[in-house]
Structure formats: C-alpha cells, structure tokens
Amino acid sequence: MNMAFKKFLGVFYGLLLIAVGYLLSQIGFFEFFMDPWEREDYIIKLYEHFELVLYSMSLAIITGVGCGILFSRERFKRFAPYAEYIAGLGQTIPTLAILALSMSLFGIGKTTAIFTLFVISIIPILRNTLVGLKEISPSLIDAAEGLGLRKRDILLKIELPNAMPIIITGIRVAFVINIGTAALGYLIGAGGLGEVIFTGIQVQETNRLLAGCLPVIFSALFIDYLLDILSLVLIPKGLQLQHSSTEGT
C-alpha cells in the first residue's frame, strides 16, 4: 500500500512538472529567454543581483561573527547585552524601512544597496553568534582550561564548534533575507533581478515577472538547502545527534 502510494506520488510530481512547463510555455515564458536582447540584459541583471548578495553577505559574515566573538571575550563582555538588545530591535525594523532610511542618508546607488544588505544580514548573524557563544555550558570551558588549552585554542576548538549550529542558522536566515531584499535594491538604483520583477509588475507582463521571481525564489530555497547540508559538514559529529534530536521534538 505504502509503496504503491509512493510510486503514485512520483507519477503525480512528474505530471505536475509537465503541467507547469506547459502553462509556462503557453504564456510565452520560454520565448522571453529566446529573445537575444532580453537574454543579454537578463544575464547582466542576474550577475548584478548575485554581486550585491555576495559582497554584502561576505562582509556581514566576517563582521557579524567577528563582533560576536569580540563581545563574548572577557574584556568586552559588558557590552554584549547592549549588542543583543540592538540586534533584537533591529530584527523588528522592516527591511524596506532600513532601505529607505539608508537611501536618505547615503543617496542612491550600488554602494547604498550593499550597505543596506550588510546591515540587514549582520543582525541575525551577530545575534545568533552571541547567543551561541553564551549558551555553551561553563563546565565545558572549565574542562578545556583544566586540560591546559590556551585562550585561542579554547575559542577555536571548544567554543566555535559548539556554537556552530546556531551560528549557521543565523547565516542561513541572513542569506535568505539578503537574497529577497537584494530584489528591492532596484528601488534605489542598484539593478539586480528586482528590475525585472518591478518592470514586470508595472507593465503587467507575466513572463517577465516570472523570469524575475523564479530565480530569486529558487536561489533562496537552494541556499537554504545548501547551508543545511553544509551544517552537516561543519558541525562536529558529537553534536549532530544532539542537534537533530532537539530539532525533532
């Protein structure tokens, strides 16, 4: 019974895929890509989009994780609650508002867009790094000190691997938000796939709209999936069981 159901499900998915492909070809979605002018322009937009995402994201990961580590050291520990509070407050502020405010401060252009994306994606990363490093049980660090590890080794071998699941979740959330918000970069003149989407909305052209939306959606889903797999590699084996079992409940 179960096997038959599974086989039926496979056929169902196949039919669904064919139906979607047929619908897309009916509305001229593939013709959109056949047009050599459109295609050239489209590839530039795609490139611009991922340029925005990659620049801002790499800056945000370096700064966010770095600041998180800095605020968990003995010397700067007193600032950690403030940083956490600010990050929490930042998470409630809508992305479009951050975009609008930074545009009114720095004007339009690609730099402003990268700065905005940086601010938006640093918030979850910083927050999760702080939380992850804070929640390590002190007995683990005590044990490491008892073994005679130096401060740097404790950070690299004990603290970071233990905090890794939470940090990776933060990076995942930030990446997904970043890809979505990069589409808004068009509004302040940064180009990207947003240009295709917003033009599609304005001229009510469904295939242009879909050509903008689908890569954004699928790249977000793909990055989410990719980081899920990456976490299997980066999280130490001993923690994985515990991690998956807490997630399951």
Next chain:
Amino acid sequence: MFGFVDYIVKNFSEILILTGEHLTIVFISLFIAILIGIPAGILITNNEKAAKKVISLANIFMTMPSIALFGLMMPILSPLGYGLGMVPAVSALVLYNQLPIIRNTYVALKNIPRPILHAGRGIGLSNTSLLLQLKIPLALPYIISGIRNAAVMNIGIASIACYIGAGGLGVLIQQGINRLNYDMVIAGGVLVSLLAILMDLVLNYVEKKMTPEGIRTQKQKRGA
C-alpha cells in the same frame, strides 16, 4: 534632518489613512492565518510524519522572498480578477504567517510535561476538555509569541505590498523615492519601524498577561 517631522504634521490626515490601510492588511491576514494555523498546529500534534511535512512546507513559504512571492501571486490571481491590490498582498502574508504560528503551536503542545497530562487524565478529563482546559492554556504564551513574530513580520512585508497596489505606509516610501523627497522617505521608514516596534511591545504585554499564573516565572510575577 528633522524635516520629516514637519512632513508628518503637515500631512497628518493622509498618513492616518495610510496607517489604517496598513493595519487593515496586517490584521486581516493575521486573522486568517490564525484561523488556519492554530487548528493545523493542533491537528498535527498527533501525527509526527504529517507534522514534519506541514512544517517543512511552511518553511518553504517562509524562505521565498516577499517581493518574489507577490510577483508569483499576481499571475495566479489575475485570472480571477484580483491581480493587484489587497488580495494578493493578504494571501501572500497568510502564507508567510503559517510557519511561526503552526510551528509555535506544535512545539508548545508537544513540550507540555507528561505528568501534567497524566494528572489531567487522572481527574477524568475527556480528550476535548484536556485540550481546551489544559493544553491550550499552558501553550498559550508560546502560541502568542508566534503570533507576535507573525504580526511584526506582516508589518514589514505589508510595506512592500504598496508596489502591487495594496496601499499602506509603504506608499510614503515608494512615492518619496520616486520624487526624491527625502522627508517623505524618512517619514515612511520611521513610521513603519515605529509601528513594528509598537506591535512587538503590545503583543509582548499580551503574552505576559496571558501566561497562566502557575507557570509564570518569579520575575514576571514581580513585573505584573
């Protein structure tokens, strides 16, 4: 720098209307999402396989970027005559809200300690009254915190919905960027942010009030 205050004072009545529109979108979609999400969260507590599937489906919707989901809603809804305006905005927001509401309901109901449930059975509660009188009151703070997340997120995404003609405070940002009227842009940005923070604070208060007396922590008791 503070020109935006002038702008707000001068256009107060219009801003009030836009705020009304914004809150209408937010609350309608939140209401529908609660109507779908909480029963779904309760239903999947008995079925672990279904729970995993439903939550991962909701997670997929959450992962989709907002403007792209709006864009996807338009061709789907336009044959019905609702391509632009409030309908695609609300339906996209309902999809977004499913994850926080369903997940929090599910996790809260799952994490009720066994002994409490056994005690409930022991005093002869039926399945329905066990759910209504014991499980839901105990899970309520957590469910409300899911609703709070959803509401704050709604305010942010509803401001993007102005680009598909749904109105709301995003109009200030949209028009301000088009006219390069920075006061207007800042006014829109500040008002949307304030609205989100206010919503967070109000629902935080509700969450604290709704926590049953018995499971309040000492700090909450002193605070209340």
